[in-house]
Amino acid sequence: MRQCDPPDAGNLIGSFMKEQQLVETQLSSQELFRGVLLHAFSDTVSLPDGNTALREYVVHPGAVMIIPLLQNDRGEWCAVMERQFRYAVGQVMIEFPAGKLDAGESRWECAVRELREETGYRASEWAHAGAIHPLIAYSTEVIDIWFARGLVIGERQLDKGEFLEVFTATPSDLLCWCQSGKVTDGKTLSGALWLQNVLAGVWKLDWQPCAVFEPTRNL
Amino acid sequence: MRQCDPPDAGNLIGSFMKEQQLVETQLSSQELFRGVLLHAFSDTVSLPDGNTALREYVVHPGAVMIIPLLQNDRGEWCAVMERQFRYAVGQVMIEFPAGKLDAGESRWECAVRELREETGYRASEWAHAGAIHPLIAYSTEVIDIWFARGLVIGERQLDKGEFLEVFTATPSDLLCWCQSGKVTDGKTLSGALWLQNVLAGVWKLDWQPCAVFEPTRNL
Numbered sequence: 001m002r003q004c005d006p007p008d009a010g011n012l013i014g015s016f017m018k019e020q021q022l023v024e025t026q027l028s029s030q031e032l033f034r035g036v037l038l039h040a041f042s043d044t045v046s047l048p049d050g051n052t053a054l055r056e057y058v059v060h061p062g063a064v065m066i067i068p069l070l071q072n073d074r075g076e077w078c079a080v081m082e083r084q085f086r087y088a089v090g091q092v093m094i095e096f097p098a099g100k101l102d103a104g105e106s107r108w109e110c111a112v113r114e115l116r117e118e119t120g121y122r123a124s125e126w127a128h129a130g131a132i133h134p135l136i137a138y139s140t141e142v143i144d145i146w147f148a149r150g151l152v153i154g155e156r157q158l159d160k161g162e163f164l165e166v167f168t169a170t171p172s173d174l175l176c177w178c179q180s181g182k183v184t185d186g187k188t189l190s191g192a193l194w195l196q197n198v199l200a201g202v203w204k205l206d207w208q209p210c211a212v213f214e215p216t217r218n219l
Numbered sequence: 220m221r222q223c224d225p226p227d228a229g230n231l232i233g234s235f236m237k238e239q240q241l242v243e244t245q246l247s248s249q250e251l252f253r254g255v256l257l258h259a260f261s262d263t264v265s266l267p268d269g270n271t272a273l274r275e276y277v278v279h280p281g282a283v284m285i286i287p288l289l290q291n292d293r294g295e296w297c298a299v300m301e302r303q304f305r306y307a308v309g310q311v312m313i314e315f316p317a318g319k320l321d322a323g324e325s326r327w328e329c330a331v332r333e334l335r336e337e338t339g340y341r342a343s344e345w346a347h348a349g350a351i352h353p354l355i356a357y358s359t360e361v362i363d364i365w366f367a368r369g370l371v372i373g374e375r376q377l378d379k380g381e382f383l384e385v386f387t388a389t390p391s392d393l394l395c396w397c398q399s400g401k402v403t404d405g406k407t408l409s410g411a412l413w414l415q416n417v418l419a420g421v422w423k424l425d426w427q428p429c430a431v432f433e434p435t436r437n438l
Contacts, residue, residue: 196412
């Protein structure tokens with residue numbers, strides 16, 4: 001694959017603006033609300049032209065999404081996916097497994113935990129892919145994308161109040177659902193972009209055994 | 220392209236759960252906060268097992284994203300994109316043009332308005348692609364995806380306090396940035412999935428002149 005050009009090597013309409021011509025800086029910050037899940041702030045910011053504006057946003061601890069791959073006898077890959085009712089959008093959604101970071105947990109540890117809790121699978125190899133900012137207009141959330149393979153099934157350990165179904169989808173089915181509108185979950189659409197390009201051999205993954213990601217413990 | 224299988228024709232682990240085994244129903248709803256942008260609620264819901272749980276979420280009017288395409292002398296397509304500082308994530312982000320629905324506006328009218336205001340472009344042809352639920356865990360937001368072509372440049376009309384830069388990117392640059400982590404905006408990653416498959420001829424668009432989308436006005 002050819003080397004990436006930096007974004008500022010694109011074909012620009014006019015000259016490329018410097019960061020400081022776009023950046024907003026915090027003048028003050030006020031907590032709007034602290035709920036069980038949502039923690040929201042309203043900040044007054046200084047705009048690039050010196051004026052001020054309000055910015056409201058939700059603070060989030062971060063999350064991970066896992067693209068778990070199974071291979072059949074013919075060497076074909078399929079992905080482990082979930083169906084889950086999402087109250088905010090009022091629909092059963094088709095998604096890749098995902099979950100929020102616990103305090104003190106690394107992103108890989110979170111990926112291992114969420115995969116096991118939600119699907120029952122443990123993976124022998126992992127690859128860190130990329131990251132998604134799902135809602136840059138009003139959330140700090142970032143979702144780390146991990147691929148997992150070498151899957152061995154065990155027991156699920158769903159959180160209390162968590163109801164979801166695990167199934168497998170072929171890449172062609174998944175892409176078909178992304179086009180037809182059966183899949184509209186943003187993180188899963190982004191995961192489909194990764195899966196499509198990884199399986200085509202265009203985007204390379206750096207697969208590693210679990211030991212590489214495990215924290216060094218004091219004996 | 221072959222017909223899509225419905226999701227429930229996938230390879231299931233166990234039998235496929237019915238909607239009612241996953242659905243949560245509202246018992247009560249309480250407004251958490253009404254800000255300038257954020258409007259949040261906390262609902263008590265009944266779970267499939269009869270227990271109750273709290274669900275906190277942000278209500279959003281909906282949005283559109285536009286993938287505007289330009290063609291050069293050699294017939295190659297490139298996309299009109301933006302660089303914009305996003306305070307919630309503290310970074311200048313590379314994005315497709317997008318914006319929130321105004322009251323009474325159709326999604327297409329919103330797409331036309333946002334494209335003109337943010338980039339200055341007017342398009343002669345439009346195609347509705349799909350939809351993204353960017354954050355199903357705690358936002359009702361849905362982003363409609365539109366493609367635009369036949370672009371003619373005019374004057375930008377940025378909102379007060381809006382600072383953004385318009386540039387063009389080749390599809391290969393965009394996909395490279397998605398892989399390298401230069402593009403992490405969720406809606407833009409989903410847009411890249413659409414752009415890649417549309418330009419490959421795998422996903423078809425139904426291009427239409429503006430007149431098809433224009434509301435019939437009483438004379």
